[in-house]
Amino acid sequence: MSGRVMVIGLDSATFKLIEPFMCDGYLPNLDNLTKNGVSCILKSTIPPISPPAWTTFLTGMNPGKHGIFQFVDMDVSDYNFLSNRIINSTLFAGNTFIDFISSNGLKVGIVKIPFTYPPWKVNGFMIAGEPSPDWQKAHTYPPELSDELGKVNYGSGSDFIKYSVEELLKHLQFDSNVRTMVACDMMGKEQYDFFMVVHNIIDAACHRLWKYTDPSCPNYKKSFAKYSDVIRDVYIEADKSIGKILENMGDGTTVFIMSDHGAARKPLHFFNINAWLAEKGYLQFNESKSIKNMLFSLLTEIKYVIPPVVRHMISHTIKRHFMKRVSGLQTSAANIDWCRTKAYSVDLYTTIAGIALNLNGRQKFGIVEQGRESELMCEEIKSNLLGITDPKTGIKVIENVFRREDIFRGPSLEKMPELIVQFNGDYQRAKRQKLPLFSDVNPSDFDYQSGDHDEDGIFIAYGKNIKKGMKLDYAHIQDMAPTILYAMGLPVPDDMDGKVMLDTFEESFTRQNTVGTVKLDKDKKTASRTLTEDESDKIKEQLKGLGYM
Numbered sequence: 380m381s382g383r384v385m386v387i388g389l390d391s392a393t394f395k396l397i398e399p400f401m402c403d404g405y406l407p408n409l410d411n412l413t414k415n416g417v418s419c420i421l422k423s424t425i426p427p428i429s430p431p432a433w434t435t436f437l438t439g440m441n442p443g444k445h446g447i448f449q450f451v452d453m454d455v456s457d458y459n460f461l462s463n464r465i466i467n468s469t470l471f472a473g474n475t476f477i478d479f480i481s482s483n484g485l486k487v488g489i490v491k492i493p494f495t496y497p498p499w500k501v502n503g504f505m506i507a508g509e510p511s512p513d514w515q516k517a518h519t520y521p522p523e524l525s526d527e528l529g530k531v532n533y534g535s536g537s538d539f540i541k542y543s544v545e546e547l548l549k550h551l552q553f554d555s556n557v558r559t560m561v562a563c564d565m566m567g568k569e570q571y572d573f574f575m576v577v578h579n580i581i582d583a584a585c586h587r588l589w590k591y592t593d594p595s596c597p598n599y600k601k602s603f604a605k606y607s608d609v610i611r612d613v614y615i616e617a618d619k620s621i622g623k624i625l626e627n628m629g630d631g632t633t634v635f636i637m638s639d640h641g642a643a644r645k646p647l648h649f650f651n652i653n654a655w656l657a658e659k660g661y662l663q664f665n666e667s668k669s670i671k672n673m674l675f676s677l678l679t680e681i682k683y684v685i686p687p688v689v690r691h692m693i694s695h696t697i698k699r700h701f702m703k704r705v706s707g708l709q710t711s712a713a714n715i716d717w718c719r720t721k722a723y724s725v726d727l728y729t730t731i732a733g734i735a736l737n738l739n740g741r742q743k744f745g746i747v748e749q750g751r752e753s754e755l756m757c758e759e760i761k762s763n764l765l766g767i768t769d770p771k772t773g774i775k776v777i778e779n780v781f782r783r784e785d786i787f788r789g790p791s792l793e794k795m796p797e798l799i800v801q802f803n804g805d806y807q808r809a810k811r812q813k814l815p816l817f818s819d820v821n822p823s824d825f826d827y828q829s830g831d832h833d834e835d836g837i838f839i840a841y842g843k844n845i846k847k848g849m850k851l852d853y854a855h856i857q858d859m860a861p862t863i864l865y866a867m868g869l870p871v872p873d874d875m876d877g878k879v880m881l882d883t884f885e886e887s888f889t890r891q892n893t894v895g896t897v898k899l900d901k902d903k904k905t906a907s908r909t910l911t912e913d914e915s916d917k918i919k920e921q922l923k924g925l926g927y928m
């Protein structure tokens with residue numbers, strides 16, 4: 380017997396903000412769902428960013444299995460680490476829980492789950508989410524749905540940089556209204572067994588507007604006070620949308636509200652891992668003054684002297700015209716002497732860095748022997764990193780250091796660096812190559828982007844077969860897919876890493892419904908076409924506008 384499920388995704392939503400807003404009565408719908416349902420923190424992926432988090436949501440697999448860790452492909456065997464290939468749905472289409480629901484003959488309706496461009500064939504419809512080559516247009520399966528929907532976006536990611544606060548808010552409200560309207564219209568036309576809508580207005584607001592709401596931001600000005608409630612107001616928009624969607628939803632539905640990660644202020648201090656590795660003798664900088672090195676230093680240093688908005692415009696133009704050459708150069712850590720370097724840092728996210736060993740047989744100039752030498756080195760670096768404190772404050776800089784095996788499982792594990800370093804929330808990795816070890820962020824760095832992500836997303840369940848008024852410890856985003864399938868009365872494919880969140884369901888339901896598993900025929904899974912170069916370039920533009928690349 381299958382049950383209907385509705386999922387509303389709120390990219391970047393966090394209980395740290397929802398709880399106080401709810402207490403003050405601003406979010407009546409979320410308040411009602413939480414009080415009469417089950418809620419807990421939904422731990423994101425490491426790093427806690429949209430591409431791995433949404434892919435894990437869709438596949439129920441950890442990033443080591445689905446292979447998506449970032450906005451672009453990455454592979455530690457290459458000194459460049461980050462490739463030019465942009466993440467898109469062709470890497471996982473056919474392998475998601477949505478495909479599984481479809482293949483069971485059940486109807487699905489999907490509105491804008493991130494990274495679902497290009498949309499693919501499902502039993503129902505799919506409107507692809509961000510990023511896509513043309514954000515004003517709905518990219519849909521079936522394709523003819525696009526014309527029916529018309530223009531679905533007011534601006535695009537690359538316009539964000541030009542918007543004033545008022546314009547951005549207008550844009551976000553438009554975006555929220557369109558998604559809500561489209562969702563309600565589509566639900567009115569047909570019965571869906573699984574329906575999902577994702578809003579990304581909270582993510583956009585947190586990245587761009589955090590500085591207005593938080594006097595601890597280094598660029599905070601008294602004049603910001605008039606915007607002190609902007610993030611709350613965007614949550615109110617999201618809450619209104621939830622109210623409307625639930626009103627239009629059929630009775631007897633199980634509802635899940637979730638986010639792919641949480642949000643936080645950007646860290647105030649930098650810690651330079653490469654400088655630290657050099658100090659400890661693991662890394663040697665190249666002293667040569669080649670044009671490549673000088674250009675690389677200039678590109679790195681330019682960040683610290685030019686106001687971010689201008690910098691964004693300049694780098695936007697440079698990258699647009701020289702994208703391929705420059706990006707390779709930027710990521711290649713050009714001033715490292717590879718023949719004398721044993722370990723170096725690679726970039727994963729603001730608060731997450733990787734440390735790769737320069738392994739003989741893996742990287743071109745690898746000098747560390749695999750086995751005993753590499754094992755000892757990992758442990759040595761790990762324990763030394765955990766002991767680092769900021770000499771100014773005495774605060775521990777690094778929260779956790781994981782061996783890659785601790786957090787990832789699967790064939791793509793090999794692409795990741797040996798160590799994954801998680802900073803304490805006040806620190807971030809420095810991209811600068813040289814000293815100093817510690818530095819403070821430039822206040823103007825907060826002008827364009829002041830909010831960041833953290834690991835703690837949200838999960839709320841409500842409705843049919845769900846317990847009432849219960850708070851659980853936490854679940855993991857990879858548990859979403861199995862939990863959705865279980866709620867629908869479907870078995871769980873055995874390649875999913877997540878677990879059904881059984882504590883969420885009423886005991887009378889769990890007693891009668893054991894978790895079934897099913898082995899899928901891998902050959903039958905078909906992925907869609909690959910991206911064209913033009914599509915890929917346009918998507919990169921959008922991501923840059925959002926400050927992601």
Ligand SMILES: [Zn+2]
Pocket residue numbers: 390391428429582639640
């Ligand atoms: Zn996100």
